[in-house]
Amino acid sequence: MIHRHFRPRRFLVAVVAAVLVAALPSASRAQDRGDNTLRKLNESIDKLIKKVSPSVVQIMVTGYGPVETTEHGTTALTLGRQRAIGSGFVIDPSGYILTNAHVVAGAQRVQVVVPEAMTGEGPPLQAILSARSNIVSAHVVGVAKDIDLAVLKADNVKLPALSLAPYRNVRQGEMVFAFGSPQGLRNTVTLGVVSSVARQTDPDSPMVYIQTDAPINPGNSGGPLVNVDGEVIGINTFILTQSGGNEGIGFAIPGSVVNVAYQQLRKFGHIHQTQIGIGMQTISPVLAAALSLPRSYGVIVSDVLPDSPAMAAGLRVGDVLLAVDGRIADSVPYVSFRLMSIDAGAKVRVEVLRNKERLAFDVPVIQAAHEMDQITSLADPEKNLVRPLGIIGVEIDAKIAAMVEDLRDPFGIIVVARASEAGADIPLTVADVIRTVNGQPMTTLDRLRSTLNALQPGAPVVLQIQRDQRLL
DSSP states (O other), rough: OOOOOHHHHHHHHHHHHHHHHHHOOOOHHHHTOOTHHHHHHHHHHHHHHHHHHEEEEEEEEEEEEEOSTTTSSSSSOOOOEEEEEEEEEEEEEETEEOOOGGSSSSEEEEEEEGGGGSSOOOOOOOHHTTOOOOOOEEEEEEEEETTTTTEEETOOOOOOOOOOGGGGGGOOOOEEEEEEEGGGGSEEEEEEEEEEEESSSSSOOSSEEEEEEEEEEETOTEEEEEEESEEEEEEEEEEESSSSSSSSSSEEHHHHHHHHHHHHHHHSSOOOOOEEEEEEOOOOOHHHHHHHHHHHSSSEEEEEOTTTTTHTTTTTTTTEEEEETEEEEHHHHHOOOOOOOSOOOOOEEEEEEETTTTEEEEOOEEEEOOOHHHTTOOOOOTTTEETTTTTEEEEHHHHHHHHSOOSOOOOSSEEEETTTTSSSTTTTTTEEEEETTTTTTOHHHHHHHHHHTTTTTTTTOOEEEETTEOOO
């Protein structure tokens, strides 16, 4: 009897090699292309992907959260290490990356997966399977939870950046591409159209989104939605789904909001809101009928803050907004974005309908005070530097404790800035509160410095911090 040993691995390698060789373009195939419109479309998409992909990164986040360890549903009683994967894209060649705030929520450690091919043209087909990637550390520069945006900084890397497209140029029905890592599958691109240029998920929310049917799934969060020119028109943020997967209803934060937020997050670590001191609400037919409003659509002034520019100018609760700087004020998002785009100190002309009378007011725009701005102003870059951690910190006393919302205990060191010359690999971010070092409470900067300086080189260090109302 003759025994033959079948080697499936060698057979598979031979088949794969044959497929790759067959996939290489031949001269005859190139000659057959002619004026084939679909082939030209394919070539255009290929160029687009090669242009955009080098700037799209995968974001890996490690933190702590509730884990399910028992069958009795006591999930919240047990904390464990958790990992999450999202997407992002490079907005500045020096390593600044944009993503969603929920991607890095509760992050203890942030890493960015950078394809090795980022510095050149996309790899040929036969190199895709062997393409390598580089994992680099990153830290959070700023977070705006209310609009779900975050800025990261990957150190010691040079990456190609994507540009933001003007929101006014986005059109319903135009072809768009969603890049990212759905379900952790890195370097994925899907194709669709803009389903709606401006979609409100809450009529009284200042946020408006671009709706698309380009397939978006968990893991796509933070990735770019780009047009046919490779410009970012929005950041993929969430989906409406009954199954947990893509159902063709995805939403992206418009590039205009992204641009304004990015500049401020990079500079301050948070958003500097400009305002005139009013609250707004969308007018519904029921609201209009109950209050006998002059019209059943648009925006009504629901609040005028005491001692605000709006109150001083003469605006009143119940005024119906007609125009802001000559442009029709027919939605809460438009008015909110318009006010956010005006520099503090300038004046905005607000036209309203009060009963049946049309009135106009010139209202100064002010910058709303942010708690971190007030605390940062108390810090001296030299006296408050904690060199081993690479931070500038402020001791929490009774005055500081009154400024900080949701402070767990009235002690600790609050991080107001990062110092560039040290501590680059320590995952602290602005607004973190350092509570303990190796279990010892830190009540003053001197105690924090002396505790760190007393440690032997290479000694393990554990910081307990408060971040976003949670202890880590």
